[in-house]
Amino acid sequence: MELRQLRYFVAIVDHGSLSRAATVLHVAQPALTQQLRQLEEELGAQLLHRSAQGVLSTDAGKVFYEHAQAILKQVSDARSAVTQSATRPSGSVTLGLPHSISGALALPLLTAARARFPEITLQLTEELTGNLVEQLKSGRVNLAVLFDDGQLAPFVCTPLVEEELRFICRADAACGADRGDISLADALAAQLILPGPRHGVRPRVESVARGAGLATANVIEINSIAILKSAILAGMGATILPVAPVLAEVERGDMRALPIHGPAISRTVVLCGSKNIPLTNAAAAVGRLTAEVAADLCASGYWLGARLL
Template sequence: MDIRQLRYFVHIVDCGSLSRAARELYVAQPALSQQIAKLEAEVDRPLLNRSSKGVVPTDNGLALYHHARFMLRQFDQAVEIARGETGPVQGVVTVGLPATTVAAIGLPLVKRLRERFPNILLNVVEGMSGHIGQLMRLGQLDMAVLFSCEPALEAVIEPLMVEELFLILPEESRLVPGGIDHVKLAEAAALPLILPTRDHGLRQRIEAEFENRGLSASVVAQVDSLSLVMDCVHDGMGATIKPMGAIMKESAGGRRFRYLAFRDLVFRRRNFLYTLPPGQLTPAATVVVAELRETVRLLISDKIWPGFEGAFPEPSPFPEAIAS
């Protein structure tokens, strides 16, 4: 078994097709099949189930796939560390960010890295927090921002920031009279709301607050796409409950929204930074971690982010009540 065979195997599983993997790897399909056959002979187990629709890993193949991805990342990081000793910091760094976090921090972070470390290629993976967390556990990310503090395999977790949740509606909306900048939760519950599906942690947090007060939300649409939620809100379909990051990108694009704080509860969401242990971070990833922290600090200190606070004001950095 060698690194090349593992790379071939991982790429085949990612593609779900031998022919497609052969094209992308610029390797003849018979030669690629031969390498996989050698790998299967060495482990004495079938690793792929082949059919007319493509290939999928067997149980043994799936186990090898996850370990191989980790081993390949370690190998590539070792090469980057060796190369980094003789030149500027360089390499590919993968960071997972939820959609609202991308909207708030994505552009400032990318611009800062391009200006200060042009040899670092930042790979941003956007997705729901549950998906991002799973990728982090599988070792496919160097770092991630998540909304809950849960033990993750070989991950270092630290508090990053706290963001307030607001009732968001179009600037000219008549759902709430103009001049009002605070609402009660009962007033929000009575409005037509566009919220994430019930699988989303934020939706669960919102519904828990409503239930605690004997309220029922008037949900007119359930959408897990941030851009579509904001499209629906801007179109006048209803309001939503999101952090400020949801409208920062919208405002830059010329669309105007109102954000109303809640008068009768503290509605906040805590953000945690997950990273691989220091011994597993490449020099490039270490730089990105520092730059991400600094980007957040500057955006908060310059008051570019209304409703955001650095780290946590509570004595304990990991309180039990977390809006995810």
């Protein structure tokens, strides 16, 4: 198996046809077809369905595509690590952010990276926490912001902040209207809209609930933050989240974010890298910058509910 075969295969999938991939790669289409055939023969599996409309990945092709992307990225990172300067880092860095963190961290980090490291191309990917763990293990992302759930042993972790989770409801909802806060028992008794188990919020909520002898029940599962917010505004229920993803709605007065007590719920936000895949100078620089930006956001109060660790 050769690297060029991986590049060819990824290009075919990305462009949806052999002819378009051949044009982009500046390779004759018969040569591209031959390399693809050799790859499939070596793997003993059909990777693509071919038709007059183009190509689609088979189940085996979808699996191989993920691995091919990871391998090509690690090769690119290795090349960058050799050539780039430690004092003026350059190259591409991919940082994974959970949906519930990107609202607070993404834009300030992008702004700071462009100002501090103009020769670094910072690519932010927003994913479910469970997906980010797998991408970090495989090398498809250089760094990821995750939550310390006691299962981060495969990674090198740097604590960033302790983030409070609050009860988020529509502004005219009756819950906690008189007190301005809500007990965990009352929060769990409400009709809750929560992300699924692969989202970092859900395991933390259920862990704290179990510790208090309580449980979540009658939960509507929505993984998309945008859809979840629409459901709250439509009166379908409330949620337990950090404030950052709903900050705009809270500031407009469309939603309220009530502190939870008895007990409170918080989570430890950490920056993680692989123990097995060395960071390039550029990735290490982005890691340090991420910690700096998180500290600045806590100090300024922009990251509501976050306390610097």
